[in-house]
Structures are given as C-alpha cells and as structure tokens.
Amino acid sequence: MDGLLISRYADKERSGALNTWTGYEDIGHVFCGKTLTADEYYRVEDRYVDFGRDLFSRFEVEKLQVRALTIGEPLPSWLGFLRAGVVLSRETSLLLVRQMLRYGNPSCSLVSPEGLSLSVATDMYLSVEVPGELSVLEELVDRSALRRDIETIELPDSADGTIDNRADSSFWESVRSATLKGEVAVLVCWGNGRWGQQWHLVGDGTVECLADVISPGMAVVAMVGARIEWCPRATIIDRISEQIGDEASVVVFNRPVVGTELSFELFLGGIVLQDMESLPSGGELGWIEYPAGTEDGRALCVVQADSSGDLVCRWDSDLNLVW
Template sequence: MTDVVQLLVAKHSGDPDAEEWTAFAQIGERFGGETLTLEEYARVEQLYVGFVLRLMDLCGTRALIVAEPRVASALPAWLPEFRNGTELGVTSIVPLLRGMLRGSGTGCVFEVPGGAVRVGVAFDFYLTVEVAEDLRQLVERALPAGLRILREQEPTCDELITRPADDDFWLALREWAAGSPSGIWILEQWAYGPWGERWYRARADQLHVVRRAMRANSAVRSGSDLDVEVLDLRSYFDEFAEMPVEPPEIRMFDHPARQAELFARPFSIEAVQESIRKGPGTVGLFNPEKFFDAPSPLAAVVPNAAGSLTARWLR
C-alpha cells in the first residue's frame, strides 16, 4: 500500500520569528511594518483558490466530494446540498473555500473522486493536503508562486465509526427501545454542528420509519436519555429577547411531538418568533451535551448507494 502523507501548504515563510498575518480578521493590522489591506488579503486568498483549482485540473476532475462536513448556520442558497458524499462543482467550491479561509464555521474536507487527494483548511491560514506519496508531484506542480509546502506530517488517526447501519444495527436498537416505553433518543448527523442534525425519540414500533428516513453516509447514534423542559414561549418571550447571547447548544422542538422525528433546531430568537407565529408556542427544550459527552453505545454509518462505508465519522 502506498504511504499517505499530509502536506501543510501556506504563504508563510517558515521563519518562526517573522511577523506574518494568519487570518482574515487581521485586515487593518500591521505586520512587518506594513498594514494588511483588503486588496492584499484578496490577492493572497486567490493564490489558495487557484492552487485548489489547479490541483483539480491535474487530477483530471471538475468536481470534488464533500467529506467531514461541518455546518455552523443555515446553508446559503448557493449550497442547497452539503453532506458526506455531496459532489460540488467549481461554482460551489470557490465560495465555500473562501468562507473557510475567512473563518466560516461551515466547511469540509474536499476529496478528489476516489479519495486519492484530500484538501482541508487548518488553523493559521494553512491548507492540509493528504496525498499518496507517489502523487506528491501533483501538489508540487499545482503550487503557484507565493505558496509553498512548509512541512509534511503523518495524517491524524482518529477513532472512527466502523459499524454499518445494517439489519443487525437496527435490531440492536429495537431491542434497546423495547425496554423504554417512552422511546429512545436517536441522532442522525449529516454534518457536524447543530445545523447538521436530525433528532428522533422513537419507540420500538417506530424504528422502521426512522430507518427509512436515514440518508446515505449519515452517522446514526443512539445514546443517553435527555431531559426535556416544556415551556410556553409566550410567557417567556421578553426574557428570551433580552438574552445577551443565544445558547447554541440548546435545541428546541414543537411540543408535543406528533411523530418520532422531533424537527429540533438550534435555539434562537428567530426560532422562538417562528414557533409563536406558526403554532401554539409550546416547545420542548433540551441540551444534547450529555448525549455527546458519553460515547454512544450504538453508533453506525449508513452505507452509500453502493453499499460501502466511505463516510468518516468520529466516534
């Protein structure tokens, strides 16, 4: 098997004593006696974008595959589909990459179809490029003047979910749910982050409906029972409106839930207003922290259309 290396690509000189900018947010600050302007930032950012597009050309592809997606807010109109396995063309890749370089919480690892090359954005304005050693020359050929390979390192080896969400997995969930008349909590993750989730509380006789709703490449987790606080939002709206910070860790759903899927969404003033406008204004609130803190005893990945496990999900 060919060795895989991770290359760190950046504009930096590699001199640890050099004063160099590393973020979009630093526009207007001085580095090495010069002020970072928007124009200079845009010039350098275009080097990164051009590098990725050139690498795509050398790999013979005009599309990249989404891997390890993370979603920090509602998806923009130009990105209607964004999950493990989504194929993106250049018109989506470029704005997504620019957003990642600028610190957006929505992003992914881009994979060349087949997975031979993986490109991500790391801290401090680095790109990470995972590539088979015998394809390293493609990365070197794609580098424009102004970018360089600063160093290489071994790819990180995280503990991933390896179990498929197959008949045996759903049978195990059913056996667990049989002992819980009120139902068990199930999370489908199509991306990391509160906007990449679908929450269910399902009884054993509802699991077939939940299974049919799962999409290829999603992670499926069942874990700790979560406490739900039921509130009449009309009684608390003034308090919510005065909150200095909206707690993104809180999820809310219309209560009572009429089916297994809770249609939970991140808590926000906008979500509160919508719930009051469209319904009775009674919601259930829960904090999934306990669910995430304890490793899920039952976690699996939905196979792709070919029946293979290609999506990488952390345990």
C-alpha cells in the same frame, strides 16, 4: 504519508518572528506599519483558490468527496445541505475552499477517487497530498507564488473501533418496537460540531418519516434504553443537577410542533453555570443525557450505507466523524 503544507507565509512570518495577518477578520488592521485592505486580502485569497483549480486540473479531478466534516456554525444557504460523504463538482469544491479560507466554517477534507486530498487548516494553511511523487505538486506551488513545507500526514487506514452496524430494516424495526413503550429520542449526525447534528422525537407512526430522510454516511443513534425526562422550564436545571450532576453532558429540547425535529441545546460541559436564557423556548422541556459512547445499553447506533452497501463515512463510538 508525506504531503505539502502550503501558505502565503515567508519563514519569519511562519515562525512568528514577524507579525503578519492570518485571515479575513484581519482586514483593516495594521501589520508592520501597513493596513491590510480588502483588495489585498482578496488578491491573496484568489491565489489559494487558483492553486486549487490548477491542482484539480493537473490531476484531472472532476469530483471530490467531503470527508472529516465539522460544522461549528450555521452554513450559508448556497451550500445547501452539506454532509460528510457527499460528492461535489470541481467548481463547487473551489467555492467551498474559498468559504473555508475566509470564514473557517465548515472544516473538511476534499478527497478525489484518485487519492488527491485538500483541506484548509487554521490561519490559511492548505494541507495537500497527491498520489505519486511530490515533485509535480511542488511545481504547482512554486508557480502559484505560495510557499510550501513537507508535512507528514497520518491517514486513518483502518476501520477498527468505528461503528459498523447499518441502518437497515431491522434497526428501524427495533426503533419502532421501542416507541410502543413511549417516545424515543433519535440523534442524526452528518458532521462533527453542533450544527452537524439534529435530534428527533419519534413515536409510533413517525419512525418511517425519519427513516426516509436519512442519507448515506449519516450516523443514527436511537436512545431506546434511555428515558426522556419532562419537567417545567423553571425547574429543569435543578432537576438535571439532582439526577446526573452539573458536569454530565446533556441535551435539552422542547416538543416538536410539526414533524419530528426538536429545537434543542447541547451542553457538552454539563448544565453547570447555565441560566434560563440558554435553554430552548417552551414551558415544558425534555432532557436526556448525551450519548458519550454507544456501549452502555441505552443506544442503538448505526450508519446509513450507500446503495451498494458500503459506508462512505466512518464514525467512532463517541460519535466523532473519523473520515
């Protein structure tokens, strides 16, 4: 499918032949003998957001769903609990576009029921596709004083290879049964990235507390076949290295004080070269090998459906949010 890649860059700037600024962090820096001021940056940023507003108005878009969400850093409080699959108003979507342009976090696509899609790529590029002919979209770009390129957009049009199991009553009953043998670590994901997930420690009597807060689109991984290892903080790095090696992905956490949420650190590249300061606080810490797939017998992996039984998000077996 063809869409448009939209930016402020002229041909020489886009090709790299002419040095130019590419984002908010460049304010105060000099490009081609001219300092980028905050006023100039905000003026250009407004052009992008105004284009989005015109785009939504032209196609009569009032609601957009968050897809392919990645959260690399903590989000500002005004965004609330942003998760994949949630539906935003037009104005909130425009605020999110501004956030992504300025800070690059989060990253997502905004998709309307009519098939319009808008996402912010690196270096202040907008990737846009619309139903029907591109001529209407090209007209909006030209009017905005931005520039455009045709790009081919590959959309995931198949659910093959994604998790299809639902977080139904039988799943939670399986988790509850597993807690009779000991505590179970449960991973809840609502987006890609470190800040799009939360680990929980559930035991007999606390499973329902977690089940009640799972929203549509979330992936839930219950490590029913994996044993949680607990050991003193001073020895945990050596213990992990001895048992699974230095390079296996691992999650390290402490015991929750209240509720089920764990304070955790995720080491996707393994525990190699890590020091004590990188670990969570606490005298006794637990760890578990990160579930790099759901077909090894250690995990039950499901996705929470919406009220009609549909999956508003798709996750693959490596817990990557596909859409």
